């Protein structure tokens with residue numbers, strides 16, 4: 510069967526500026542005029558096709574980016590947010606009411622974990638954390654009030670792979686929605702095509718790829734996106750995490766080079782993962798045949814974009830990890846910085862940074878070593894040279 514090709518789907522879109530500009534025009538307006546008062550009323554009720562009301566609801570520039578993301582994901586619609594957390598929290602709060610229950614992977618981005626663990630109890634929403642690869646534990650965690658199953662396609666930072674089709678089946682059987690964070694694997698995996706109901710992104714990472722802003726996105730069917738921006742009940746409309754249209758415009762231009770960047774990130778990451786393995790260093794990379802979920806990822810992924818730009822190596826102790834990262838930064842291999850998806854390599858010690866919200870005993874339980882160094886491998890043209898420099902650091 511021919512696989513979905515997100516890059517080609519994106520390229521089929523025709524988006525022009527209002528004066529024929531090859532890039533869509535930027536609409537930097539908060540509000541919009543109406544020639545007739547009735548049309549304004551219809552727009553309030555979502556019944557005036559092509560009309561814009563107020564930029565917290567919709568902005569034409571945001572719509573261009575949302576449409577492009579929807580094309581890439583194979584969803585009916587999208588909505589762009591001011592950060593990845595804006596996307597994740599809006600989607601979850603739209604799907605859950607007080608008294609509901611969520612099943613979530615324990616290995617998620619630390620901010621997501623903190624939101625689920627520390628923030629949602631305020632609303633009497635209960636969360637059961639599970640190992641995402643343990644489908645039986647997901648089945649066992651289901652309750653009559655389970656509304657959301659939440660996971661990351663490739664988990665942060667342990668790079669476990671979620672079996673999206675099987676999770677989708679579990680969710681459908683109990684009338685819950687499967688929400689998937691695809692931040693680590695845009696284009697590589699298309700979760701909606703595999704059965705996810707809602708796909709969320711931190712566009713701060715690979716999608717934008719420039720580390721010059723934070724941004725997020727939610728992709729789903731029309732009903733869900735419309736529910737998010739309903740003027741009376743929509744979480745996005747009422748909490749207001751909207752993306753600035755000037756940013757939308759720059760992210761849209763970067764989106765069109767995403768397929769080329771993902772291939773290069775993946776190529777470089779695979780090279781480093783194989784070299785680290787040969788050196789006898791413990792490596793986690795889902796593109797290695799020795800990775801537990803290698804076959805699973807192969808069955809889920811689209812063609813051509815590789816296994817992603819993220820790798821993790823285990824240097825056992827925090828001290829060794831710190832010294833290694835400082836030496837790498839001194840040699841200009843990349844930056845000791847959180848975040849990912851940048852053109853330069855970024856590295857951080859997950860346990861003491863992006864996963865520090867997860868208590869240490871739970872980090873150990875989920876298999877996160879104190880010496881884990883997470884790499885977001887950059888777009889280096891000569892990765893062999895980079896590896897020779899890395900070798901001097903451990």
Ligand code: PLP
Nearest residue numbers: 592593594618692711713723724
């Ligand atoms: N999801 C993942 C997998 C992340 O790594 C991050 C941030 O690091 C987020 C979500 C949150 O995104 P943002 O920082 O854009 O709010």
